[in-house]
Amino acid sequence: xxxxxxxxxPLRPFSGGxxxxxxxxxxxxxxxxxxxxxxxxxGLTERVLxxxxxxxxxxxxxxxxxxxRDASGLATRVPDGAEIAILPAVSGx
Amino acid sequence: xxxxxxxxxxxxxxxxxxxDALLLVGTMKxxxxxxxxxxxxxxxxxxxxFPGSSVYGAAFDARAGRKRxxxxxxxxxxxxxxxxxxxxxxxxxxxxxxxxxxxxSSGAALKNIWQIAPGRASEPDTLCCGVEPAAxxxxxxxxxxxxxxxxxxGHPHRxxxxxxxxxxALHTILVDPADQGRxxxxxxxxxxxxxxxxxxxxxxxxxGVRAEYFPDPNPEFGQCVHKxxxxxxxxxxxxxxxxxxxxxxxxxxxxxxxxxxxxxxxFGFCMGIHPQDPDTAYIVPLHSDxxxxxxDGKLRVYxxxxxGKTWQPLTRGLPQKNALETVIxxxxxxxxxxxxxxxxxxxxGKLYGSxxxxxxWTLLQEGLPPIVCVKxxxxxxxxxxxxxxxVRGRARGTAPRRVRRKRAA
Numbered sequence: 001x002x003x004x005x006x007x008x009x010p011l012r013p014f015s016g017g018x019x020x021x022x023x024x025x026x027x028x029x030x031x032x033x034x035x036x037x038x039x040x041x042x043g044l045t046e047r048v049l050x051x052x053x054x055x056x057x058x059x060x061x062x063x064x065x066x067x068x069r070d071a072s073g074l075a076t077r078v079p080d081g082a083e084i085a086i087l088p089a090v091s092g093x
Numbered sequence: 094x095x096x097x098x099x100x101x102x103x104x105x106x107x108x109x110x111x112x113d114a115l116l117l118v119g120t121m122k123x124x125x126x127x128x129x130x131x132x133x134x135x136x137x138x139x140x141x142x143f144p145g146s147s148v149y150g151a152a153f154d155a156r157a158g159r160k161r162x163x164x165x166x167x168x169x170x171x172x173x174x175x176x177x178x179x180x181x182x183x184x185x186x187x188x189x190x191x192x193x194x195x196x197x198s199s200g201a202a203l204k205n206i207w208q209i210a211p212g213r214a215s216e217p218d219t220l221c222c223g224v225e226p227a228a229x230x231x232x233x234x235x236x237x238x239x240x241x242x243x244x245x246x247g248h249p250h251r252x253x254x255x256x257x258x259x260x261x262a263l264h265t266i267l268v269d270p271a272d273q274g275r276x277x278x279x280x281x282x283x284x285x286x287x288x289x290x291x292x293x294x295x296x297x298x299x300x301g302v303r304a305e306y307f308p309d310p311n312p313e314f315g316q317c318v319h320k321x322x323x324x325x326x327x328x329x330x331x332x333x334x335x336x337x338x339x340x341x342x343x344x345x346x347x348x349x350x351x352x353x354x355x356x357x358x359x360f361g362f363c364m365g366i367h368p369q370d371p372d373t374a375y376i377v378p379l380h381s382d383x384x385x386x387x388x389d390g391k392l393r394v395y396x397x398x399x400x401g402k403t404w405q406p407l408t409r410g411l412p413q414k415n416a417l418e419t420v421i422x423x424x425x426x427x428x429x430x431x432x433x434x435x436x437x438x439x440x441x442g443k444l445y446g447s448x449x450x451x452x453x454w455t456l457l458q459e460g461l462p463p464i465v466c467v468k469x470x471x472x473x474x475x476x477x478x479x480x481x482x483x484v485r486g487r488a489r490g491t492a493p494r495r496v497r498r499k500r501a502a
Contacts, residue, residue: 010145010171014189043189047171050202051195058170088170093121 001081014043031074106183107139111473119148122462133448152209153470156217165206210266223263254283284316301349320364324371352401363425372400377420392416410454426469438464
């Protein structure tokens, strides 16, 4: 089954308005999945990662229920058919 | 039952005619646009644009027949970017891949865009922007592509620059209108730097500007310069508001003279210079760097008309009690009309304006998010000057009415 990104509302202008994006590739890691996402919707990946390739500090990525910060970061494994949720952190002001 | 989610506020654009005065007001929660006929009696407002994002940088580019507003929304979550509108906010262009990006070799990531500066009128496709971490980006194709200025990025002083309270930012860009090779920039904290060769090399220009937070208060660089303004017709004339210290230069920044004569405090952030008179400048003194509010609870703009020999408080229309306000470095602007309009915004979300060069002030709008930048422009300047001249007599000493809100968010 395809790996699928769940897109939060503020980023949907960069996903063509859709709330999820399925990858045709089978990425091994979250980093690989983001690279595949960049090929489809570069605006999404640009707003999730900095120019240095780091996840922006106030963005969380979950593979199923696991925040990748609590796992192996961008090297976190992505099971076949997994959903990767892009979620803004609760930070603000 | 979960609460119903509210829709993000959406605003249509502003109706603007040739000759109108235009204000770009960046806040911590988005950009607002204000427009008025040249008499500046009534203002219409539109916004917020980019709700939820801070907007520290904005600019109006009227060169080559454009009517383009640039904005630099910065989302805490999704990063900073440049966007523009050619129809006063009805539609905005937001490139999928942000225009301003540090190259991978730099080892840096963009945190914020603090300043957008159109280049010389003779070079209508050039623009600069100043960013955090402190760096200068340049475009030579009207903003389609941007390059990091390697000369400044590679400067040996850079690794010793320190972030101030707002971060390590290049916040001021003065493109010399006469000298094709000269650009002056300011960094908090790094000080003033100037290039005379079009950006290839940069030299510190802080002689006479003190840095009270160092053992040596007169270092070559490291000053926390809050704002520098330059006179368009006399570009050697600069005024500088420092983190403690008020200065003037008559030689393009080679040397600085202390001009804190009669101000309640020489601490402050913002600064404006009169569009016609190079001896006239405006500041809002703040109590101290430990307090950063207007002294004695009085909101006073101070004006010099003699290049800093003396300063006079301007208070008519401004609250003189219980007004502990803060006006930060980019939250003051001066338009190019005659008489000149002066504008400033406070951290408490109040926008004030004067259409008589500071003699009287009006609260144009309150209830905005904290204001971090104010930019003034005139659409189709030549017609505007003529019309402003026509209203000069009745405008003098008459406070403009408050803002008529065009469309609620």
